[in-house]
Amino acid sequence: MTKRFIKNATWAADGSQIDILLEGSSNMSDGLGGSMPVSGSISPTGQNAPPADAEIIDATNQFILPALVDMHAKVSQPGKSSSLAIKLASEAARQGGIGSMLVMPTKSHSFDNHADLDSFRDAVKEQSCIHMCPAGHISIGGKGEQQAPYDTLAARGVRILSDAEHSPSNLLMLQRAMRYIAELGLCMAIRGDVAALSHMGSMHHSETSYKLGLHGIPACAEEIGIETLIRLAKDTKAKLHIQTVSTAEGVRILQRAGDSVSAEVALHHLIFSHEDIADYDTSFKTQPPLRDKSDREALLAAIKEGSIDCIVSDHTPCAPFAKKQDFHTAPQGMLGLDTFLPAIYSKLIKTDKLSWAEVIRACSSRPAEILYGHEAHDFIRPLILFNPNVSRSIEASDLPSRCLNSPFLGAELLGEVSFL
Amino acid sequence: MKPIKDLLTIGALSDADILSILDNAIAMKEIFTKSVKKVPVLKGKSVLTLFYEPSTRTRSSFEVAADRLSADITTFSVSTSSVVKGESVQDTIDTLMSMKMDYIIVRHKNSGIPGIIAKHSKAAVINAGDGSHAHPSQAFLDAFTIREKFGEVAGKRIIIIGDILHSRVARSTSLILKRLGAEVAYMGPGPLVPPTAHTGITRFTNWEQAFAWQPDVLYMLRVQNERMDAPFFPAGDYHKAFGVTTERLERIAGENLVIMHPGPVNRGVELCDEAMDYSNSLINTQVENGIAARMSILYHLSPQTKNHD
Amino acid sequence: MVHIREQAIDQAMDDWASFIAQGAKQDPSTPIALVGLISHGDILAQRLIKRLAEQNCQARYGALDITLYRDDLSMQSIKPALRSTYLPFSTDGMKLILIDDVVYTGRTIRAALNAIFDYGRPAKVELHCLAERQGRELPIQPNFSAFRVTDEGADGVTVQLSEIDEQDSISY
Numbered sequence: 068m069t070k071r072f073i074k075n076a077t078w079a080a081d082g083s084q085i086d087i088l089l090e091g092s093s094n095m096s097d098g099l100g101g102s103m104p105v106s107g108s109i110s111p112t113g114q115n116a117p118p119a120d121a122e123i124i125d126a127t128n129q130f131i132l133p134a135l136v137d138m139h140a141k142v143s144q145p146g147k148s149s150s151l152a153i154k155l156a157s158e159a160a161r162q163g164g165i166g167s168m169l170v171m172p173t174k175s176h177s178f179d180n181h182a183d184l185d186s187f188r189d190a191v192k193e194q195s196c197i198h199m200c201p202a203g204h205i206s207i208g209g210k211g212e213q214q215a216p217y218d219t220l221a222a223r224g225v226r227i228l229s230d231a232e233h234s235p236s237n238l239l240m241l242q243r244a245m246r247y248i249a250e251l252g253l254c255m256a257i258r259g260d261v262a263a264l265s266h267m268g269s270m271h272h273s274e275t276s277y278k279l280g281l282h283g284i285p286a287c288a289e290e291i292g293i294e295t296l297i298r299l300a301k302d303t304k305a306k307l308h309i310q311t312v313s314t315a316e317g318v319r320i321l322q323r324a325g326d327s328v329s330a331e332v333a334l335h336h337l338i339f340s341h342e343d344i345a346d347y348d349t350s351f352k353t354q355p356p357l358r359d360k361s362d363r364e365a366l367l368a369a370i371k372e373g374s375i376d377c378i379v380s381d382h383t384p385c386a387p388f389a390k391k392q393d394f395h396t397a398p399q400g401m402l403g404l405d406t407f408l409p410a411i412y413s414k415l416i417k418t419d420k421l422s423w424a425e426v427i428r429a430c431s432s433r434p435a436e437i438l439y440g441h442e443a444h445d446f447i448r449p450l451i452l453f454n455p456n457v458s459r460s461i462e463a464s465d466l467p468s469r470c471l472n473s474p475f476l477g478a479e480l481l482g483e484v485s486f487l
Numbered sequence: 488m489k490p491i492k493d494l495l496t497i498g499a500l501s502d503a504d505i506l507s508i509l510d511n512a513i514a515m516k517e518i519f520t521k522s523v524k525k526v527p528v529l530k531g532k533s534v535l536t537l538f539y540e541p542s543t544r545t546r547s548s549f550e551v552a553a554d555r556l557s558a559d560i561t562t563f564s565v566s567t568s569s570v571v572k573g574e575s576v577q578d579t580i581d582t583l584m585s586m587k588m589d590y591i592i593v594r595h596k597n598s599g600i601p602g603i604i605a606k607h608s609k610a611a612v613i614n615a616g617d618g619s620h621a622h623p624s625q626a627f628l629d630a631f632t633i634r635e636k637f638g639e640v641a642g643k644r645i646i647i648i649g650d651i652l653h654s655r656v657a658r659s660t661s662l663i664l665k666r667l668g669a670e671v672a673y674m675g676p677g678p679l680v681p682p683t684a685h686t687g688i689t690r691f692t693n694w695e696q697a698f699a700w701q702p703d704v705l706y707m708l709r710v711q712n713e714r715m716d717a718p719f720f721p722a723g724d725y726h727k728a729f730g731v732t733t734e735r736l737e738r739i740a741g742e743n744l745v746i747m748h749p750g751p752v753n754r755g756v757e758l759c760d761e762a763m764d765y766s767n768s769l770i771n772t773q774v775e776n777g778i779a780a781r782m783s784i785l786y787h788l789s790p791q792t793k794n795h796d
Numbered sequence: 797m798v799h800i801r802e803q804a805i806d807q808a809m810d811d812w813a814s815f816i817a818q819g820a821k822q823d824p825s826t827p828i829a830l831v832g833l834i835s836h837g838d839i840l841a842q843r844l845i846k847r848l849a850e851q852n853c854q855a856r857y858g859a860l861d862i863t864l865y866r867d868d869l870s871m872q873s874i875k876p877a878l879r880s881t882y883l884p885f886s887t888d889g890m891k892l893i894l895i896d897d898v899v900y901t902g903r904t905i906r907a908a909l910n911a912i913f914d915y916g917r918p919a920k921v922e923l924h925c926l927a928e929r930q931g932r933e934l935p936i937q938p939n940f941s942a943f944r945v946t947d948e949g950a951d952g953v954t955v956q957l958s959e960i961d962e963q964d965s966i967s968y
Contacts, residue, residue: 489874507877510878511875515878517881521914521915522915523913523915525914526865786864786878789873
C-alpha cells in the first residue's frame with residue numbers, strides 16, 4: 068500500500084488549511100458502483116506529522132475537494148465505437164474534475180432494454196476511468212410513443228429516466244409513464260420544450276438571431292414545457308428533475324414549484340449568451356440555445372439560492388465535420404467535460420460569481436444526492452486536487468474527447484485537476 | 488481603405504468601402520451608353536455563379552455585370568434535389584478550389600454559407616443572398632438608386648413594408664441606408680416584423696402612421712410564401728392591410744412618393760396593377776442600377792488568387 | 797530640379813493652339829474634338845478650346861477616364877476611383893486629339909486608344925501632350941509636344957495646373 072501525505076492544502080469548501088494522509092490510489096471505478104481502494108484521514112495543517120514511509124506532496128495554494136458529479140452527459144460519438152467513446156469521455160471527465168456521471172441515452176446507447184444496458188456496463192468496466200451510470204429511456208428508442216420497460220431498467224440499477232434532448236410531446240404517454248414510475252421510485256429527467264414552437268429555430272430569438280438571419284427559438288417554448296412537466300409530476304406524484312433550465316422565467320416557475328422538483332443548469336448557460344455566437348460559430352449552437360445575459364444572471368442567482376440544484380456539463384461531442392457546416396445545418400451541443408472544473412474556476416469562482424462552497428454543492432453534493440440518494444457514498448466522490456496556478460491556452464490536443472466543439476478552444480483557462 | 492476580398496455583409500464594410508462602391512457605380516452605369524458596352528477590367532478572370540436557390544434576376548444581373556467587365560462566366564448548377572443536407576457545401580468548396588475561380592457569387596437558403604465558402608477560398612466571394620441574413624448587392628443597388636433619384640441618401644425617409652422577418656433585403660438595405668444617414672422605418676404584419684428596437688428602426692403598424700411619418704420612399708418587400716413553414720397571417724388580408732391598393736396609390740401619387748421593390752412583384756399582393764405603371768416607381772431603374780452596382784462591387788474586391796495552390 | 801514657369805507654359809499653349817488650328821485648316825471638312833485624359837489632360841483641352849475659339853476654330857470638348865482600361869488593374873488591391881468620361885457626341889468620322897500632360901511609357905495612351913474606340917469609329921486620332929519624356933515602352937509617339945524633357949532623375953516629371961493645383965508649372 069502506497070502512502071501519500073498531502074500537506075498545506077486548502078479545503079475548498081471552507082478555505083481551511085489541511086493535511087491529508089491517503090492509503091492506496093484511485094484510478095478506476097467499476098461501471099455501476101464498486102468500491103475505490105482509497106482510504107484516508109484529514110487533519111488541520113500541522114496537527115499530524117507525516118508517516119516516515121509516506122510520499123510527501125506539497126499542495127500549498129492548491130484546493131482539495133470531492134470529485135464532481137455530472138448529471139448530464141452524452142458520451143457517444145458518431146463514427147467511433149461505443150467503447151472508444153466511453154474511454155474518451157471518461158478521460159475528458161477526469162480532466163474536468165468529474166468522478167461520476169449520468170450518461171444520457173442516445174441512438175448508439177439506447178438504454179431501453181437490458182442487453183444494451185449490460186453491454187454499456189461491460190464497456191464502462193473495461194474502458195472508463197470514472198464512474199458512469201446510465202439514464203434509462205422514457206420511451207422506446209426515445210421516440211416518445213411507447214413507454215420503455217421500466218421494471219427491467221430498474222432491476223439493472225437505473226434510477227433516472229430521460230429521452231435526452233427530446234421532451235416527450237405525447238403528454239398522455241408521459242402522464243401514464245410518470246404514474247408508473249412513481250410507484251417504482253424512479254425519477255424522470257426532462258428538458259422543458261414545446262417542439263412546435265422551437266423546432267424551426269437554431270438559436271435564441273434575439274437581436275443576434277435578427278442580425279444573423281436565423282430562425283429564433285422563443286424562451287416561452289422552454290417555459291411552457293417546464294410548467295407542463297411540473298403539473299404532470301404533481302398530478303402523478305412522480306419524481307421530476309428539470310434538465311438544462313436556461314431562462315429567467317424558467318427559474319421563477321421552479322421557485323413557485325418549490326422543493327418537489329429538482330433542476331439543473333448547463334455550465335455554458337452560466338458563462339455564455341447568444342452574442343457569443345458572433346459570426347455563426349457553430350461551437351456555440353446548443354439546445355436549449357444560449358440565452359440573454361439577463362437569463363444568465365438569473366440562473367447564477369438560482370444556483371446561489373438553491374432553486375436550481377446542479378450545474379451539469381451537457382457534454383455533447385460532435386464530429387468536427389458536422390460542426391463545420393452552416394449554423395442551421397450543424398448539430399447542437401458543445402463539449403463540457405474536458406474543461407469542466409477549469410472553466411468553472413476561471414469564469415465563475417475567480418470572477419466572484421460563485422463561491423467554492425456553492426460550486427461544490429451544485430456540482431458534487433446535490434447531484435450525488437439526486438443520483439444516488441442521501442446515502443451517497445464517498446466512493447462516488449473521491450477527492451481531487453485542483454491547482455489554480457496552471458494557466459493554459461486550450462488547444463485541440465488539450466481535449467481528450469478528440470472533438471473540436473469546445474467553446475474554449477483558443478481561450479485561456481486556469482487550473483489543473485489530479486485525482487487523489 | 489484596406490483591400491477587401493469578399494462582400495458578405497454591409498456590416499463588414501468601412502464607410503470608405505461603401506462610398507467607393509457607390510461612387511464607382513456611377514461611372515459603371517455610363518458604360519451602358521457606349522457603343523461597346525464592355526470594359527476590359529476583368530479580362531481573363533473567371534467568375535462563378537453558384538446558386539443553391541432559384542433566382543433568375545439576381546443571377547442574370549451578376550452575369551451581365553461580369554460580362555460587361557469582360558470576365559469569363561461559369562454557371563455552377565446545383566440541383567436542389569440532389570443536395571444532401573449540409574454535406575454538399577463542404578464538398579462543393581473542395582470542387583471550387585480545384586476550379587481556380589477568381590470570383591464566386593453564392594446564393595443559399597441557409598444563412599452564413601457564403602461566409603464559410605469565403606473562409607476556405609482565395610477567390611473573392613460575393614454573397615448574393617443567404618437565408619434571411621444578408622443581400623449586400625441589393626443594398627448597394629437600392630442605395631445607388633435612391634442617391635441617383637434624390638442626389639443624396641442622408642436625411643431621406645424610407646419605409647420598408649412587408650415580410651421583414653424573412654427578408655435579407657430589409658436587413659441589408661436598412662443597414663446601408665442608415666449608414667448613409669437616412670431614416671428607416673418598418674411596417675408589416677406583427678408575426679413578420681422581428682424585434683428591432685436595438686437597431687434604431689421605427690416600427691409602424693398601419694398606413695396612417697406610415698403616411699404621417701412623411702416618407703420619401705415606400706420600399707415594398709415581396710411576400711415570400713416559399714420561406715414560410717406555417718401560415719404567418721390571416722389568408723387574403725395582406726393586400727388590403729399592407730399592400731399598395733388603388734386608393735392608396737392615389738394618395739401616394741398626390742404626395743409624389745417614390746415606390747421601390749426588389750422584384751419580382753406579386754401583383755395584387757404588394758402592389759395593385761396600376762402601381763406597376765406608376766410614374767414615380769423606380770422598380771425598373773433598380774434592375775438597371777443592379778448591373779452597375781454589381782460591376783462596381785466586382786471592381787472593388789481583391790481576390791487572393793494570384794498564387795493559386 | 798528644373799522648373800518651367802507659368803509664362804513659358806502660357807506661351808507654349810498659344811503655339812499648341814496654333815498647331816491645332818493649322819491642322820484644322822488643312823482638313824476643314826473633318827470635325828475636331830479635343831479629348832483630354834483625366835486628370836490634367838481634360839484641363840489642358842479646355843484651355844486649348846478657349847484659345848482655338850479666339851482663332852475662330854471650333855473644336856468639341858471631351859474628357860476620358862482610362863482607369864478601366866489600365867493594364868495594371870489586377871495588380872492593384874485598392875482600386876483607383878473612377879471618374880466620369882464625358883463624350884456627349886458621336887465620335888464616328890471625327891478627328892480626335894488626345895490631350896495628355898506627360899507622355900512617358902506610352903501605356904496610358906494604349907489604354908486611351910482602346911477606350912476611345914469603344915465609343916465609335918473616329919476618322920483620325922492624334923496624340924498631343926504638354927511634356928514628352930523619354931522612356932517609351934510601347935511604339936507610341938505624340939504628334940505634338942509643347943516641351944521635351946530629358947530628365948534622368950528619379951522624381952519624374954510633375955505637372956501642376958492652376959485650376960486644380962496652386963499654380964502652373966512643370967518640374968523635373
